[in-house]
Amino acid sequence: MNKVRFGHSVIPYLFLLPQILIVAVFFYLPAGEAVRSSFYLEDPFGFGSTFVGLDNYRDVLSNAEYRRVAIFTVWFTVLVAFFALAIALVLAVKADAVLRGAKSYRTLLMWVYAIAPPVAGLLGIMLFDQHVGPIVKMASWFGWNLRVGVNYHDTAFAMIVTAVWLQIAVNFIFFLSGLQSIPRSVREAARIDCRSGFRRFWTVTFPLLTPTAFFLVVINITYALFDTFGLIDLMTKNEPGNNPVTLVYKVFLDGFRGNDLGGSSAQSVILMAVVFVLTIVQFRFIERRVHYS
């Protein structure tokens, strides 16, 4: 931070003003309000609110439904992150290895980045549709009666497949750029020292990729927790009843549909704590990544 700087003037304040204003009104005000109302019980008819301390949190955490959603969220996140990372890693390693067609493969494997989660959800609905979906037809060849939207686990399966499909592109882009930043000299030395491609990958390439991988793990957890909202909203077809949903979706349901402002806010604050921890972890890894490279 030893930058040469301009002296004192009114300019920096003017330049900061728009950002600070927007952040204050649309970030700090609502975030503060979420924390505040998590300690209050709102009258459903709008006649004021009562301070109830930690009651909302106690209610949320002791709620069986909330725990069920939390457990599903953990499974969903772990499976989506694992498969999206593993498939992307294999593809990136292969795309880095081939010479012919490398550019075309890169394009073919990264463009899905641009697709919105709800649009991916709509594609998922089509492919997993009871009557017209080809995946349901394929599953029936193996004697699997896939009933998305009816059977809880089948719906979860369809959501995870769709969410993984959507996330592979981002992971691929980062893994490929990580692989390509490994110096030629290191690769050549590794080639001489270690003839087995498989061993070379795990002993030389993968350790050099770990900073990218750690960074991506956090990105993928955040994706599975928050960015899949549209995908889930579509795939449950607006009828979450018996369908699996994640914690973020429940915040939305309880707040907007259930009108349980206090409970929804308490859930928001719990999620804020989770994101907070994740981001701290992420920044620490980024520091390490910069440090090593």
Add this chain to the structure above:
Amino acid sequence: MTDTATTLHTGAPDTPATGIRWGLLFDHAILIAGSLFMLLPVYLAFMTSTHEAVTIHIGGVQFLPGDRLAENYATVLFDGIGFAGAVNGTTMMVNSMILGFGFAIGKIVVAMMAAYAIVYFRFPLAELAFWAIFFTLLLPLEVRILPSYEIVQKMGLINTYTGLIVPLIASATATFFFRQFFKSVPDELIEAARIDGAGPLKFFRDILVPLSRTMIAAIFIIMFVYGWNQYLWPTLITTNEDYFTLVRGIKQIIQVWVGAQIPEYSQAMALAVLAMLPPVVVVVVFQSWFIKGLTESDK
């Protein structure tokens, strides 16, 4: 994984093998399978969108092109397809463009100014401003969605482009990118500018902004795609169909899907294709900028 081990071992010898290199073939096979996996859902959506709804209802998702391409897309673009039939694809496309461009431009302008102030000036409260801005990276919109909605509602910004766009700018991602970039700009430039008698405004306008062109382009692409693809916020803020974006309109389609006797599969897929097309084209055409921006700014 053991398969990979053996094939890689035999397939990547230091001296080029005579005959077919099985390892290389295997690599290509995996890459082709991966590419097909990514492509197939969208291919099927497009093929399905060129058929009659009855064909799909009877025969399922279509693998080959039909003869209804023009009719289906014309219906989606020009006739009402919303809940009340009041909104068509063209209106939604325009709204998506407004959201994509408005968000990207707004974010870049606000972020560049803030980053410039933070990196190039020493002033009281600088530290506080820095932390206040970067703390917003910690909490995504989804976790503060309800109070955000209430504030926008109280300000009377429901069903306005301002209410749609401005609250989305309240996260410091782009500010963070520009800060990193400005910090990497050599100090000699500002010294030279000073010697030439250029003030802070002139330096910003004539040196820093032109210097950041590639960075601006990369962030513009990322932010345009991000804005175009917004779903939850537009769903809450726009209840008037005149303000629907394509991605937000997808939700309405589902009602049609669930309710109808013979669901309009082809129209739903045509709308999905329209919603995907612009961001995909932008990302593919400006690929190298976009990848550079994405991978370098997140460090």
